[in-house]
Amino acid sequence: MLFFALLFAGLAVFGACVGFGTIGRPMYGQALNSYGWALSINGAALAAYFVLTQARRALRVRHGATTSANRSPPTSLLD
Numbered sequence: 001m002l003f004f005a006l007l008f009a010g011l012a013v014f015g016a017c018v019g020f021g022t023i024g025r026p027m028y029g030q031a032l033n034s035y036g037w038a039l040s041i042n043g044a045a046l047a048a049y050f051v052l053t054q055a056r057r058a059l060r061v062r063h064g065a066t067t068s069a070n071r072s073p074p075t076s077l078l079d
Helices: 002-020 033-064
Strands: none
Touching: 002 033
């Protein structure tokens, strides 16, 4: 999970560089800025998702070690 978070964080940085115009040239008169910003936003969102998923798993494991094994099943996906 952490590998994918780092991968998408790198993708977000690459997208920001494209968005600022430091990487890439216009193709057929179309600027790449909007594509770079979209890549940056998607990469940052996916990186945050993987980091939060990893943190939630770590908290579950730590919390699960102190509670009883006979717990009722979760009622939602966020439990």
